[in-house]
Amino acid sequence: MKSxxxxxxxxxxxxxxxxxxxxxxxxxxxxxxxPSQIAExxxxxxxxxxxxxxxxxxxxxxxxxxxxxSLIYTVNYDxxxxxxxxxxxxxxxxxxxxxxxxxxxxSATLVRRRxxxxxxxx
Amino acid sequence: MKSxxxxxxxxxxxxxxxxxxxxxxxxxxxxxxxPSQIAExxxxxxxxxxxxxxxxxxxxxxxxxxxxxSLIYTVNYDxxxxxxxxxxxxxxxxxxxxxxxxxxxxSATLVRRRxxxxxxxx
DNA sequence: TTCATAATTCGACAACTATCAAACTATCGG
DNA sequence: CCGATAGTTTGATAGTTGTCGAATTATGAA
Numbered sequence: 001m002k003s004x005x006x007x008x009x010x011x012x013x014x015x016x017x018x019x020x021x022x023x024x025x026x027x028x029x030x031x032x033x034x035p036s037q038i039a040e041x042x043x044x045x046x047x048x049x050x051x052x053x054x055x056x057x058x059x060x061x062x063x064x065x066x067x068x069x070s071l072i073y074t075v076n077y078d079x080x081x082x083x084x085x086x087x088x089x090x091x092x093x094x095x096x097x098x099x100x101x102x103x104x105x106x107s108a109t110l111v112r113r114r115x116x117x118x119x120x121x122x
Numbered sequence: 123m124k125s126x127x128x129x130x131x132x133x134x135x136x137x138x139x140x141x142x143x144x145x146x147x148x149x150x151x152x153x154x155x156x157p158s159q160i161a162e163x164x165x166x167x168x169x170x171x172x173x174x175x176x177x178x179x180x181x182x183x184x185x186x187x188x189x190x191x192s193l194i195y196t197v198n199y200d201x202x203x204x205x206x207x208x209x210x211x212x213x214x215x216x217x218x219x220x221x222x223x224x225x226x227x228x229s230a231t232l233v234r235r236r237x238x239x240x241x242x243x244x
Numbered sequence: 245t246t247c248a249t250a251a252t253t254c255g256a257c258a259a260c261t262a263t264c265a266a267a268c269t270a271t272c273g274g
Numbered sequence: 275c276c277g278a279t280a281g282t283t284t285g286a287t288a289g290t291t292g293t294c295g296a297a298t299t300a301t302g303a304a
Contacts, residue, residue, distance in 0.1 A: 003138065003141060003142065006141060007136060007137065007138055007141055010132050010135045010136035010141065011133075011136035011137075013132045013136075013209070014129060014132035014133035014135075014136045015129065015133075015291090015292080016125065016129055017292090019125060019128060019129055019132065020125065022209075023208075023209070023211065026209070026210065026211075026212070026213050026214070027211075027212045027213070027214070029213075029214040030214075034250080034251090035250075035251060035252095036249095036250065036251085044293090045293080045294055045295090046250085046251065046252080046294095047251090047252075047253080047254095047293080047294060047295080047296095048292075048293055048294065049251090050251060050252050050253080051252090051253095051292075051293080051294095052292090053251095053252095054252085054253095055291095066300095066301090068250095068301070068302070069249060069250050069251085069300080069301050069302060070250065070251090070301095071250080071251070071252095080209070080210075084206060084209070084210075086145075087135070087144075087145070087148070087202070087206070088148065088206075088225055089145065089148070089149075090148070090149045091148050091149070091151075091225045091227070092148070092149070092151040092152075092225065092226075092227035093149065093150075093151050094149070098225040098226060098227075103210055103213045103214065104214075105213070105214035137261090137262080139262095156280080156281090157280075157281065157282095158279095158280065158281085166263095167263080167264060167265090168264095168280085168281065168282085169263080169264060169265080169266095169281090169282075169283080169284095170262075170263055170264065171281090172281060172282050172283080173262075173263080173264095173282090173283095174262090175281095175282095176282085176283095177261095188270090188271090190271070190272070190280095191270080191271050191272060191279060191280050191281085192271095192280065192281090193280080193281065193282095
């Protein structure tokens with residue numbers, strides 16, 4: 001990730017409602033959520049919600065797909081991990097003592113398989 | 123970290139100049155840098171620099187100490203790690219498959235010691 | 245086609261942010 | 275004390291952001 005990508009991403013997260021919806025979607029994983037369900041939890045008007053989703057999407061942090069009448073928003077995990085790496089880049093002189101975050105969501109089927117066999121295939 | 127701390131922290135980082143100076147300080151580690159050296163690299167007027175440093179400090183991301191006529195700004199690594207953890211909290215349903223970032227700067231003496239004995243004490 | 249649901253876009257306005265010149269505060273050396 | 279250096283604070287101004295009512299687009303069901 002570059003600076004010109006990181007600033008919009010951080011700006012998108014730097015707002016109470018957007019941060020909360022992003023975290024909701026981080027926890028939802030690959031299945032994602034439609035705006036209606038997000039609105040239900042955050043109690044904000046549809047135009048405001050839509051405005052904030054557009055900000056997050058435009059910043060590259062979210063992706064959308066359509067499912068019938070509903071849109072489904074999901075986190076772009078590559079962008080999220082890229083942002084983390086950018087912030088910790090060459091941390092403390094780059095002696096390698098610092099762990100960099102990696103968030104790797106599993107599909108529902110993979111998660112179920114993981115329960116039976118703990119060691120996830122690379 | 124809580125939401126009411128994360129939003130100001132993200133807002134502080136969501137600005138080109140502030141993000142650049144924060145990253146500079148992340149790389150500088152515990153030794154930190156005075157505003158004069160930051161200004162030298164970023165080419166911004168002293169009042170603007172001071173304004174941005176105050177924003178980062180007020181958000182809890184920086185600390186200051188005085189050394190003679192100079193002030194020395196350093197990253198607050200606890201706040202930085204707290205922010206990372208907040209963003210990845212309960213990621214992907216919380217199945218523990220995702221690494222959480224930890225940035226642990228070494229003092230100059232410790233870093234030198236590390237070179238001789240690779241395994242850092244817990 | 246007509247109706248209802250799901251969500252976005254438009255428009256207007258209040259609140260907030262970034263910038264920098266000028267004035268101020270703190271520390272050191274002589 | 276005085277002058278110089280290192281930074282901060284103040285104040286004014288241009289630009290940006292968040293909010294929501296009203297209008298609009300897209301999909302599915304009858």
